[in-house]
Amino acid sequence: MRAFATHPAARGLTDDAAVLEIGTETLVLTQDSMVEGIHYLAGQDMADVAWKLAATNLSDLAAKGAKPSGVLYTHMLGADDDRFIDGLAEVLAEYDVPLLGGDTVAANGPRCFSLTAIGRATFTPVPSRSGSCPGEAVYLTGPVGAAMMGFEALQGGTDHDTTAYRRPRPLLAQGRALAPLVSAMMDVSDGVLLDARRLAEASGVTISIDSASVPIAAPEARRADALRWGDDYQLLFTGAEDTAWPVPVYKIGMVEARARHVLLVDGMPPDPDDALGYHHAR
């Protein structure tokens, strides 16, 4: 994969949303996909799959403080197409986002759905991942772990409510409220620790997380797992500690000058074998 990942044309393929200036407007664009057997399992309610596909893209806009203008998506026809469309209609109605267009394809084999969301920046400069400065605090908008608990219930292990896993909620209002005040922001899609490391890498700083201060929606015994599970789509951001935050926030750590380790958890570098969260194909 090295040849691919280092190709100049592939460098644009980060999981971060794109910012595009057109005339006097600043747009935010993001494209995410869900593949059967990878991002969802055959047999899952396709309405939930559609919801999640749209919600994860809208969450990328939330992290940029953008207001969604619409989505386009590619629908690979197959079983339960009407359920998929039901779920898509529900999530788009919930967040008042128009379906602008897209493509329908017929194919055999595992299905793949791609969705592009476009939004209008409500504040410029648009929050990036690279603005964290030493001395700032690290915050989270809410607890993590609810999606993990929901996933495990779906797998049949518990009777925990599964909504958080099936129907994540993009924090669009919170993102817009925070955008003018943060130094850097991203959504937590792959785990608090992994995404905190990405923020630290992008900003050229060290981030030190106090694991006990991370709010979790899971039993205390599962704290370590909750910090490594994605799919909760809370917003992770940094800013001055004396900021009057307009929405509830939880301080979970500090930004420090870049030291030997990019990420510290309770003052220690994580074990090199600790994946910290969910890693994508690249």
Next chain:
Amino acid sequence: MRAFATHPAARGLTDDAAVLEIGTETLVLTQDSMVEGIHYLAGQDMADVAWKLAATNLSDLAAKGAKPSGVLYTHMLGADDDRFIDGLAEVLAEYDVPLLGGDTVAANGPRCFSLTAIGRATFTPVPSRSGSCPGEAVYLTGPVGAAMMGFEALQGGTDHDTTAYRRPRPLLAQGRALAPLVSAMMDVSDGVLLDARRLAEASGVTISIDSASVPIAAPEARRADALRWGDDYQLLFTGAEDTAWPVPVYKIGMVEARARHVLLVDGMPPDPDDALGYHHAR
């Protein structure tokens, strides 16, 4: 498929590009996909697949007179990823279009690539498919059939040049030049006759095509096939006959008041069993 196709949320999934007004800007967005085994064959040069994926989307922008601002795409990892990226880099460089971002996914089974192109309208109102009026002429920007000849050569039947099929050229400059002057415009992706019928349907008119006047890049004996083959991406449009067209155009028919038949070819309705061109899944 009826339940799916008639669902309110599915109505946005036309193959036409979307027009989005954001602030003072008018944007054009399109998303098309290519699936292995459906839109391309395993074993094809992945650089050609990437070129075509981008070119077909850019062609949708061309038909709207839009200047491309960038693309996002989803790359399903597999064989020859570096060739794919080579081809994508080539087509984006050729048309000076930035890669804004996208997603990389790993999966088994047939691969699927989705690409979204976004452009800025250079003329408003943006040309639609619904503006054709009786008395206007029907035009094409150039010959059709070259992609068919290239496809057949690729299949091993001939030694004809295959470039037209492998690397179609979106007519971006022509689309921008024509946009202020046309009453309706679309790109020919599925065959001149089929797309002419779509234009007539969208405009509520009858279109009468003089088949002998359609320029073809194929032997005369293949004229009927050339009129039913897609992939050439010429622009099909209507307008007043006394227009001083800024680019070479070929008159291929007339717009008439809606009569019993939506499409006439040489004065006759096509045989109901004549598919007229390539039909998508819906």
